[in-house]
Amino acid sequence: MQLLLTRPEAESQSLRDRLQAMGHVVDAAPMLAIRQKHDAGDGLRAALDGVTALLFTSANGVRAFADAEPQRDFIVYAVGPASALAAKAAGFTRVEAAGGDVDLLAQMVRARHSRAAGALLHAAGSARAGDLQAMLQQDGYDVRRAVLYDAETAIQLPPAVAARFAAKGYDGVLFFSPRTAATFVNLAQAAGIAGGAAVATAWCLSDNVAREASVLPWRDVKVAQSPGEADLVALLQ
Numbered sequence: 001m002q003l004l005l006t007r008p009e010a011e012s013q014s015l016r017d018r019l020q021a022m023g024h025v026v027d028a029a030p031m032l033a034i035r036q037k038h039d040a041g042d043g044l045r046a047a048l049d050g051v052t053a054l055l056f057t058s059a060n061g062v063r064a065f066a067d068a069e070p071q072r073d074f075i076v077y078a079v080g081p082a083s084a085l086a087a088k089a090a091g092f093t094r095v096e097a098a099g100g101d102v103d104l105l106a107q108m109v110r111a112r113h114s115r116a117a118g119a120l121l122h123a124a125g126s127a128r129a130g131d132l133q134a135m136l137q138q139d140g141y142d143v144r145r146a147v148l149y150d151a152e153t154a155i156q157l158p159p160a161v162a163a164r165f166a167a168k169g170y171d172g173v174l175f176f177s178p179r180t181a182a183t184f185v186n187l188a189q190a191a192g193i194a195g196g197a198a199v200a201t202a203w204c205l206s207d208n209v210a211r212e213a214s215v216l217p218w219r220d221v222k223v224a225q226s227p228g229e230a231d232l233v234a235l236l237q
Helices: 009-021 041-047 059-068 081-089 102-112 132-137 159-166 178-190 194-199 207-213 229-236
Strands: 002-005 025-028 032-036 051-056 075-078 094-097 119-125 143-153 172-175 201-204 220-223
Touching: 002 009, 002 159, 009 025, 009 032, 009 059, 009 229, 025 159, 032 059, 032 178, 041 143, 051 059, 051 081, 051 102, 059 081, 059 119, 059 143, 075 081, 075 102, 081 094, 081 229, 102 132, 119 132, 132 143, 143 178, 159 194, 172 178, 172 207, 178 194, 178 207, 201 207, 201 229, 207 220
Parallel strands: 002 025, 002 172, 051 075, 051 119, 075 094, 119 143, 172 201, 201 220
Antiparallel strands: 032 143
């Protein structure tokens, strides 16, 4: 199949290699560019005073934290499998994964982290899906938020990708977050090429992702059984 990846560049290469090894032809059109805030270190160290657990809602947050702070003796509560794997790769040893969205992450924290066990820090980007800090503060948790990176949306599709999509040249497009799906939809509509979806399948990591992608007239929309890369790739098999 001719496939299109929409993940940020840092997260696309290994998946691209995996899909190509399966026999697919793969293009990439990152819908987000990740820019780490390299001046965040001093503020982060101050915010960590009294913190015993970290909250990660993306692998990008893991990477930004790991680059800014060497300490690894925190409990990690990750939003899903991808961020949990990134945390383990970064050297964290006590890592627990929720079911893929911030509501489930908040539920896990309430079930496994007592308010008396210490403060929590959310390593976040400048744009967030849901206000995890506010959710947990309502329950009496001491939650800090450190904004460690910006995720800037693409302003246009790469010309070669736009031309191929317009010509109905893709069998499928892979979407891993609601924001990347919404960005792709907006750019395809703005370019007047939304009809390219008619022959393609939107392969989506979760129902929330599918909801954003479904604005386009896809041939089909498929949702992974659980919000992990392996589960999404399994749909292609």
